[in-house]
Every structure is written in C-alpha cells, then in structure tokens.
Amino acid sequence: MSLEAWLPQLLPGAVAWAETVAADAAATGRALSNSELSVASRVGIRFPEMIRLRILHQFPVPEDPRLEEAARQLGLLGPEMRGLTLGYSILVREGCLSTRLLSHECRHVYQYEQAGGIAGFLSEYLQSVARVGCDDLPFEEDARAHEVE
Ligand SMILES: [Zn+2]
DSSP states (O other), rough: OHHHHHHHHHHHHHHHHHHHHHHHHHSSSSSOHHHHHHHHHHHSSSGGGGGEEEEEOOOOOOOOOHHHHHHHHHTTTOOOEEEEEEETTEEEETTOOOOHHHHHHHHHHHHHHHHHHHHHHHHHHHHHHHHSSTTHHHHHHHHTTOOOO
C-alpha cells in the first residue's frame, strides 16, 4: 500500500506522539533569548514568547514500530536531522543551533500557527510528504526562503 493511502491510519498515532514530545520539550526547554525572539518575530510568528527551545543529544523516536518505519521511509527523523519543530516546541540537536537553523524552525512554528496546531499541521505536512517527498515540500521551501543568516 502506498504511504499516501496508509497515512490516515498512521496520522492519529503520529499526532499523539508529536503532542507528547512537544509537551515534554515545553516542560524541559527554555524560552527564547531577546535576540532569538527578534528572529522569531521576523518570520511572522504571532506568539514567539510561547516557543520553547530544547537542545538534545538525540531526537526521540516513536515507540510504535509502524510509525518509526513510516518516519524512516519518509526520510524524517534521520541521523542527519538537526532540528524538529512540533507546535511551539523546537528541538535542536546539540551543537547545531544557529540563527539560520532557528529561523528555519521558527518558520515551521509560523506554519503550525497557520494550520491551527499540531493535528492540523501534521495532517497537511505528512500528506504533502507522501505526495512529493521531503525535498520538494512546499513547507520546506517556505521555511528555507525565510532563513536568516
Ligand atoms: Zn524544515
């Protein structure tokens, strides 16, 4: 079965996983500094003060083997990944935080705001990944276009 057809079954688990990881990062992460807040404002975020930044050594991986497999197939959560944004929670791999990465991830926060939250955004994002793959994703093109050096 194609990933696109399979997605409706995976989505609830993916959203639940994302909400759990986001809540954990919100509880353990830090607020943005003043200069980071100005980066967040520049990419259009409505509520930059709600962002929490969590630096970690390794990104969490879904326990559900079907979700993990889907993430791998989609090219998400790979070893080369440096940042992951889930709602207002931005997860960054240790040693990778830069203005450019922060501005990119902040633009994803903007996209979550536009989609009305984690469930709405992930539904659109994952359908788009299943259709066009990770590289040509409009969400990623938009985030790259808003990177600040
Ligand atoms: Zn991105």
